[in-house]
Amino acid sequence: MRDTRSILPLHVSALGFHxxxxxxxxxxxxxxxxGGITAVIGPNGAGKSLLLRLCHGLLTPSSGSVTWGSPGGISAGVKRHGMVFQKPVMLRRSAEANIRHxxxxxxLPRHERPARTEAALARFGLTDLAARPARLMSGGEQxxxxxxxxxxxSPEVLFLDEPTSQLDPGATRQIESLLGGLRAEGVTLVMxxxxxxxxxxxxDRVLFLHRGRLIEDAPATAFFAQPASAEARTFLSGDLLW
Structure with missing residues (x-):
């Protein structure tokens, strides 16, 4: 039986990567x-994508730790967090087959896969594209x-690395709407x-990184209205950070 206890909170402690x-x-x-959406922002090279990969477990920290759940809570080895990359890796298969794979x-037991696949295609407006080769789909469709x-x-947490950076405004609006829907469903998002x-x-929250360090961790409204650090103020004004 699946362990339904929450994997949250996520604890990141003195995390370093060399x-x-x-x-x-x-x-x-x-x-x-x-709950909510946390935006990780900062200049190029600040370590934003690296932070997501470390949290998701794709890389091993050089120092510090990433731990999930409350002590005595979630069982060891349970992984209910997913990641979506800036440029999705698509298999040379149909859209439907990518999900089934x-x-x-x-x-997941074989008998549960068809219904879960159909639900995913329907939830994200892809039913009519189920048989299309995934690599021939548009950027927004991919x-x-x-x-x-x-x-x-069924992730409890979803990490997204620049999910709309290569999309046109129409596709960006679609993705933003979908992300808002996921938040409403209770999925915790970090992007x-x-x-x-x-x-x-x-x-709902902003983590501002600069030169590999977390400079600010604040509610989004407060961060954009009055950033506490000189680095954040410079960044938001459009000036270069060195």
């Missing part, structure tokens, strides 16, 4: 409770498929973005 003779992340600490890889594929695995307008529209 590569190529450089400290790419240093002493990052924060807790992620259940993810379900099979997760160990991103919807990537989110549908992650959603089909990187360079789009201040998007962060203002969607985020």
């Amino acid at each position: 590569a190529g003779g450089k400290d790419l992340l240093s002493a990052i600490s924060f807790d992620l409770p259940s 993810a379900l099979a890889a997760s160990g 991103q919807r498929l990537a989110i549908a594929r992650a959603w089909a695995l 990187t973005t360079h789009d201040f307008g998007q962060a203002r529209r969607l985020a």
Whole structure:
């Protein structure tokens, strides 16, 4: 039987990552409770995407820790968090088969996969595209498929790395609407973005990174109205940070 206890909160403590003779992340600490959208923002090279990969478990920290759940809560090894990348990796299969493959890889019983696949396609407006080769879909369609594929695995937390950076305004609006729907359903979202307008529209909380350090952790409204650090004020004004 599936363990239904929450994997949250996520505890990130003194997290660091060292590569190529450089400290790419240093002493990052924060807790992620259940609910809402957290936007991770900062200049290029600040460590935003790296932070998401470390939280998702794709990389091993050089120092510090990433732990899930309350002590004595979630069982060890339970993973109910997914990740959607800036440029989704699509298998050379149909949209439907991409979702089925993810379900099979997760160990979902075979008899449950058809219904779960159909639900994911319908939830993200892809039913009519089910048989289309995933790699021939538009950028916006591929991103919807990537989110549908992650959603089909019933994640409690979804990490999204620049989910709309390569999309036109129409496709961006679609994705933002879908993300708002996921938040309303209770999925906790953490996303990187360079789009201040998007962060203002969607985020409940902002983590501002600069040179691999967490400079500010604040409610989104407070951060955009009156950032506490000189670095954030400079960044939001459009000036370069060094």
